[in-house]
Amino acid sequence: xxxxxxxxxxxxxxxxxxxxxxxxxxxxxxxxxxxxxxxxxxxxxxxxxxxxxxxxxxxxxxxxx
Numbered sequence: 898x899x900x901x902x903x904x905x906x907x908x909x910x911x912x913x914x915x916x917x918x919x920x921x922x923x924x925x926x927x928x929x930x931x932x933x934x935x936x937x938x939x940x941x942x943x944x945x946x947x948x949x950x951x952x953x954x955x956x957x958x959x960x961x962x
Contacts, residue, residue, distance in 0.1 A: 921946035925958075926955075928957060930948060930955060
């Protein structure tokens with residue numbers, strides 16, 4: 898039983914890593930996100946190619962992701 902849990906966790910980590918890489922490669926962002934990044938109000942920021950909005954990861958409006 899423990900082995901199954903480990904396998905599930907590894908698959909989850911791999912999928913998470915792939916998703917974050919796809920988000921980083923995507924260069925398209927909505928205008929409102931671009932404006933908020935420029936405003937620098939502390940609620941929206943970018944770190945290592947990932948945009949955060951109120952401590953949540955921003956996922957661009959891209960059907961491929």
